[in-house]
Amino acid sequence: MTPSIVVGVDGSPQSLQAVDWALEEARHRALPVRIVHVALRWEYSAAAPPEPGLEASRPEAAALNVLELAEEHARTHAPDVDVSTSLGIGHVPRVLLEEAADAVILVVAARGTGAFSGIMLGSVSRQVAEHAPCPVVVVPHHPDPEPRPAEVVVGVDGSEASMDAIGFAMEEAALRRVGLRAIHVWEHAAYPPAMRPASYGDLSIEQEAMRVLAESLAPWKSKYPTVPVVEQVVQGRSPAEALSGATVRASLLVVGARGHGGFPGLRLGSVSHAVLQQAQGPVAIVRPRS
Incomplete structure (x- = not known):
């Protein structure tokens, strides 16, 4: 498929706001x-006669109506x-993942109604972000969207996952002809200042943070030389808080x-999950290429 x-x-x-993002x-x-619209299987478990004037039964007619309205909007x-x-x-997440098998990007709303009624972020959005073969963009709801x-x-932390995230972010910035802000967050050690080793110092840790940021960005700067990059080191805030604030x-x-950090078996880390919960703008979750 194309x-x-x-x-x-x-x-x-x-x-529909997710549709708008996808169109852009x-x-x-x-x-x-x-x-793509996914109708829950239970809606089809009982036979329903066609509604007057409709060739399709009620569940299918309602599902097709959702698609028609979205297509008309688009x-x-x-x-x-x-x-x-x-x-x-x-199953909504499973069908979306099957549809995304050939996708460049899968876009979903943070929360919705209809087929997703009662399914909060952490179910549909989290499941597709955990398993999708492509980047997943989650679009939060804004009643009065502004430019x-x-x-x-x-977000950059020096991991393999963040390297792939940088590549996708650079590509997005280049396509949009805008700048990129790369944020690396560092925190103090868990123990109190009086118990820190003599070699511990804010300056040395900040320098290490700047090194991680610079080395992570270097290969992508070479690939996208026209993208202006701002390197930002944030101290004293949690990564999720700092990144969510940036949205x-x-x-x-x-x-x-x-x-x-975290456990090797986790597909979606605590930071990315927290960002999805707190974000005030679109968030792209990028999994390492396999």
Whole structure:
């Protein structure tokens, strides 16, 4: 299948904002958009006669109506983008992951209604972010969306996951012709100042943080020499707090699925999960390439 940007919809205004993000991204990448709606299997467990004037039974008619409204919204707001639709039936995250098998990016809303009713962030959004073969962009709901500042932000910790996140963030900044802000967060050691080793010092740790940031960015700066980069070292705040705060001024925040720390079996790290919960702007979760 042709590579595309896949976006999940459920009939809610929140999911239409995800469609808007996917359409904008499609323009940057010159790619088509495939809009996917997943109907829960239980809706089809009981036979339902067609509604008057409809050839399809009620559950299928309702699902098709969600897709038709989303497609109409897309064609109205982006007539220049090639748009198609797909109806799935079954477990929502599983079907979205199957649809994303050939996707460049999978886009979902942070929360929704309809087929996602009652399923909070940490279920659909978290599951697709944990398992998707492509970057996943989670778009939070903003009742009165305003143009966001032209800046892409990426979290850097020196891990393999953050290296892939930097690559995706650099690509996004280049496509959008904007600057990149790379943030590395460091914290004091867990023990009190009086108990720290004599060799411990804020200056030496900050220098090490700057080294990690510079070395992580170096290969990507060479690949994307036209992207202006701001290197920012943040001290005294948790990584999730610092990165979530950056979403206020970013058009997109990019983080790795799992960085340093945590347990090897975890697919989505505590920082990336916390950022998804707290973010005020779109967040891209990037898993290491396999």
